[in-house]
Amino acid sequence: xxxxxxxxxxxxxxxxxxxxxxxxxxxxxxxxxxxxxxxxxxxxxxxxxxxxxxxxxxxxxxxxxxxxxxxxxxxxxxxxxxxxxxxxxxxxxxxxxxxxxxxxxxxxxxxxxxxxxxxxxxxxxxxxxxxxxxxxxxxxxxxxxxxxxxxxxxxxxxxxxxxxxxxxxxxxxxxxxxxxxxxxxxxxxxxxxxxxxxxxxxxxxxxxxxxxxxxxxxxxxxxxxxxxxxxxxxxxxxxxxxxxxxxxxxxxxxxxxxxxxxxxxxxxxxxxxxxxxxxxxxxxxxxxxxxxxxxxxxxxxxxxxxxxxxxxxxxxxxxxxxxx
Amino acid sequence: xxxxxxxxxxxxxxxxxxxxxxxxxxxxxxxxxxxxxxxxxxxxxxxxxxxxxxxxxxxxxxxxxxxxxxxxxxxxxxxxxxxx
Numbered sequence: 001x002x003x004x005x006x007x008x009x010x011x012x013x014x015x016x017x018x019x020x021x022x023x024x025x026x027x028x029x030x031x032x033x034x035x036x037x038x039x040x041x042x043x044x045x046x047x048x049x050x051x052x053x054x055x056x057x058x059x060x061x062x063x064x065x066x067x068x069x070x071x072x073x074x075x076x077x078x079x080x081x082x083x084x085x086x087x088x089x090x091x092x093x094x095x096x097x098x099x100x101x102x103x104x105x106x107x108x109x110x111x112x113x114x115x116x117x118x119x120x121x122x123x124x125x126x127x128x129x130x131x132x133x134x135x136x137x138x139x140x141x142x143x144x145x146x147x148x149x150x151x152x153x154x155x156x157x158x159x160x161x162x163x164x165x166x167x168x169x170x171x172x173x174x175x176x177x178x179x180x181x182x183x184x185x186x187x188x189x190x191x192x193x194x195x196x197x198x199x200x201x202x203x204x205x206x207x208x209x210x211x212x213x214x215x216x217x218x219x220x221x222x223x224x225x226x227x228x229x230x231x232x233x234x235x236x237x238x239x240x241x242x243x244x245x246x247x248x249x250x251x252x253x254x255x256x257x258x259x260x261x262x263x264x265x266x267x268x269x270x271x272x273x274x275x276x277x278x279x280x281x282x283x284x285x286x287x288x289x290x291x292x293x294x295x296x297x298x299x300x301x302x303x304x305x306x307x308x309x310x311x312x313x314x315x316x317x318x319x320x321x322x323x324x
Numbered sequence: 325x326x327x328x329x330x331x332x333x334x335x336x337x338x339x340x341x342x343x344x345x346x347x348x349x350x351x352x353x354x355x356x357x358x359x360x361x362x363x364x365x366x367x368x369x370x371x372x373x374x375x376x377x378x379x380x381x382x383x384x385x386x387x388x389x390x391x392x393x394x395x396x397x398x399x400x401x402x403x404x405x406x407x408x
Contacts, residue, residue: 045366216369217384223373255370263377 001019003248006138011178012131013170014324015077015142019291020063021278022054028164030274035160047254049169051279053152056155060092060170061099062150065106067170067287072107075174077142079108082174084140086131087116087122088147088283090204090312091154103146109236113140122192123147123283124171124318125319131175145263146172147283158212164234165253167279171175171287188237191225191229192317195221202312222256227263229318230308234264237304244269244305245323246293249296250310251275253286260308269306271297282311290323299323327405332379332398339374340394343367353395365389375401 100114124147148170274289337348
């Protein structure tokens with residue numbers, strides 16, 4: 001028996017990004033009224049000046065649909081063109097059903113494949129890799145990828161070591177095949193990995209627990225292990241780090257971001273610092289940072305951008321993309 | 325690579341200056357990181373990472389907590405260099 005296989009395509013690219021952040025801005029001074037901290041300490045240690053926090057009735061699915069709708073509109077495609085939806089989240093309201101199917105229906109799609117993916121804060125890069133591979137293998141033509149998170153519902157708001165870090169939001173990308181008109185492949189090979197021996201370093205241990213992390217261990221790990229991953233992702237894509245127009249690491253902590261950027265050595269790249277006004281939005285942080293940078297004209301169409309994500313698991317992933 | 329005691333003190337001073345902005349000449353062996361230099365636990369992790377990058381000496385987090393003075397870090401670096 002000879003099985004027929006899907007007909008693939010040479011490359012996948014990002015057609016458009018879209019982002020959504022809740023309206024409510026929470027400043028450091030507001031937090032300092034309820035926990036023992038200061039604006040100066042939070043800016044210096046974490047790099048956050050303010051963050052957006054979702055309302056009590058605003059769900060991960062709501063934010064994912066809002067961001068996904070914007071990316072879809074910007075891509076020029078119609079809802080019916082999307083045949084797969086992947087939502088990366090580690091803070092969903094429900095363990096089942098998945099968020100992705102709800103998002104697809106809310107956006108008026110015609111029953112695409114849909115699943116959620118949990119790789120902690122690195123989920124967007126994992127979802128982007130899965131989408132790229134699905135398009136290249138020919139199992140999907142257009143994929144909506146969303147990183148959507150509401151960490152605020154898993155945080156102990158009396159714990160100054162964690163409530164100062166996070167923000168809510170969602171970022172999305174539409175992935176499709178490379179056409180003859182496109183100058184570059186668009187999404188480079190992913191370099192990914194994990195270390196389950198550090199599973200307890202970043203965790204929400206059960207459904208009744210708050211988020212907890214060993215900040216020192218995570219800092220130490222992130223600033224010693226990740227820069228070779230970023231370099232490998234560049235190498236896999238055949239791009240010299242010196243050619244990068246932008247470096248968009250997961251927005252975990254400004255000091256971690258600066259340390260990794262220095263070690264990869266990206267002299268010409270603009271380094272994302274969206275954490276300052278959004279906090280750590282977990283797997284939404286990379287697409288949200290890209291939306292902001294593209295909106296400000298800092299990343300031009302066709303520019304090479306290195307994405308590098310890391311978080312609970314511990315899981316990490318990085319790839320070079322071409323900006324839409 | 326073999327460094328003298330003074331070279332290690334100077335190297336630790338440079339790291340502290342780079343990370344915390346405290347002039348290297350104030351980073352003398354008897355100083356306590358927390359009480360005298362006001363460097364907290366996260367600052368210590370940053371110093372440990374820099375020590376690994378600059379001096380090739382890995383200081384595990386659990387041992388870092390016991391290194392309260394500049395001299396203790398200098399001793400750790402010297403002993404690690406000897407045993408390497």
